[in-house]
Amino acid sequence: MSDKKNKVIEIATMLFAKNGFENTSMANICLEANVSKGLVYHHFKSKESILVEIFTQVTNQMAEMGEKTTSSSKPEAQIQQLIEIIFSQLKKDKHLFQFNLNVMFQPTTRKILHEQIEQRANILFKSVKGIFDQISAERSNVLSYMFIAEIDGIALNYLSIFDDYPLEMVKEELLKKYRNLK
Amino acid sequence: MSDKKNKVIEIATMLFAKNGFENTSMANICLEANVSKGLVYHHFKSKESILVEIFTQVTNQMAEMGEKTTSSSKPEAQIQQLIEIIFSQLKKDKHLFQFNLNVMFQPTTRKILHEQIEQRANILFKSVKGIFDQISAERSNVLSYMFIAEIDGIALNYLSIFDDYPLEMVKEELLKKYRNLK
């Protein structure tokens, strides 16, 4: 893939995260990426297709991440590891996560990415359920939903609700809670 | 407040929820509400100000809702009642909640509503903390954050992630979990 195409994706990701998809114009992207409009449309069919390509890349990264945790260790350890990974990503790529929330909730972008969003949810759910299955087969479903809700809720509160969210404190509480699972 | 102004607010809320703030034009609103552009600008300074007025109305409704639960009953009962109210609202006003997530995560609208979003978070946090204070003064902070995260996470998963979310099952789990607090 050419250098300039990568540059466009990089800049577009940054601008979509910062200003939202609808408030980022192709002209903006071209200006920041130092390329012409013609070039962008040579590499991408439309503005939407840039979004799809970015979102797909992130989905693939998440899939890889999910595979790492399904190791051979005990389920409790796997959950601890999963929590660690998620919280560290959350702190590191704050803007990327905000961009993801943004496009998932905006009706227009949501429609465009519906398939990928579904796919992501399934990847995460299977990954989590795989762990809880080892603890309690009959309760693994509800436990998975609860766990994912807690993670997503914390992310949401941290990223977009509370100005000074005690992320560390909440993480410790979560780790403690999932240390002993009968 | 005039009938036509109410009509504009009602239609705007519906369209913002359905298509997003950026993808709803003033012309759309006028057409659907059967009023002229001049009239809308007579009642509202700008498109943004319609959004602010809608969001403020919802915030006030939430504040009223929060007051209801701070009754004289036992803290456990208060939490059960709070959960019941939230889940019932969630099912009833699905679109309104989606609209709220939408504007809270889109950078442009987020900036416009920053103050109200903060205010809302504080209202909810105080309301929840007021209950947990009666159970454990030293742990009330972290418990409140965890509780709010669970609620928000469930809402997010139900509204925008999983196509067929087991809302009832999750609600029962949550009620069970908060039935006995030492």
Add this chain to the structure above:
Amino acid sequence: MSDKKNKVIEIATMLFAKNGFENTSMANICLEANVSKGLVYHHFKSKESILVEIFTQVTNQMAEMGEKTTSSSKPEAQIQQLIEIIFSQLKKDKHLFQFNLNVMFQPTTRKILHEQIEQRANILFKSVKGIFDQISAERSNVLSYMFIAEIDGIALNYLSIFDDYPLEMVKEELLKKYRNLK
């Protein structure tokens, strides 16, 4: 109808005739008509709809013109009169006729105006056949087609093929030919 809308139609007709539909931009029209783009799109749904409105106006004028000749006089006199009217229009509105040929042959505009083109052909054919029916019921069909072909062919040659077409000479020949019909 507002003054400015009329101005737009007038200017658009002139520019379409002079440069063709595809080579006339909305910016061109706005510049010449001294109005903003927004105004044009306030009055017309699209560039196509301007074309349709112009074409429909001309069709209506033609329909009126057709009715004038169906008078009570003898068929030979009616044909002479029809020829006179057509040749006088041809000389007077040369650009308008060229514009009509242009849009009727260009694939894009042809599709847009298909219905009106058909309607026009029927109006003219009925009008001509109405005259020839009085002369020979069984040959009126073929005579009408021949007459229309001659008229259209002369117009085409005059407007777009020969640089110095002997329009008067051809008209006299045609008048002579249709003076005595058995």
Add this chain to the structure above:
Amino acid sequence: MSDKKNKVIEIATMLFAKNGFENTSMANICLEANVSKGLVYHHFKSKESILVEIFTQVTNQMAEMGEKTTSSSKPEAQIQQLIEIIFSQLKKDKHLFQFNLNVMFQPTTRKILHEQIEQRANILFKSVKGIFDQISAERSNVLSYMFIAEIDGIALNYLSIFDDYPLEMVKEELLKKYRNLK
């Protein structure tokens, strides 16, 4: 001439006929012809020059056709033969004739091809006048204009005006009309 250049001309002719010159992009041509943009610009100076080359080819074909009829037979037979050739071409290459009308009436392409259009008209006129000269020297001019008008008018009506034109019937009428010329 290279295979690929021929392919480009063939595809361009087809697309110009189908969609018009202005609505056919170089990218379209490249895609359909399975060649790169660079190659097309290696063979042709510009998009216009493709049009000129196509039109010139057709003009040359017409010139050859004209020469065939100027045989040693009687003038009446020559006209009958000319009519037969023209009607047979009209039916065979309907799209090619529509393309020719299209570019001759669209102002932009008209300017580009002005010279060739004039040349063509002269070729045809001389060819026809050569026949009528043998019948009546003093009336050959006006008779030629009338004959050409009839042919062009029939073509125009058949190709672009009437949806179900009785081409055979009209042809028979024309043959009958020009069978006996005093």
Add this chain to the structure above:
DNA sequence: CATGAATGAGCTTTCATTCAT
């Protein structure tokens, strides 16, 4: 309180053409 004509900047997208490889 109510209308809708009018503006002008900005939007996404298309396109003929060039040029390094």
Add this chain to the structure above:
DNA sequence: CATGAATGAAAGCTCATTCAT
């Protein structure tokens, strides 16, 4: 001969906002 990345101008169209009536 052949490719396709890259350009930049221009296209049709949208939209929040203003203002005379």
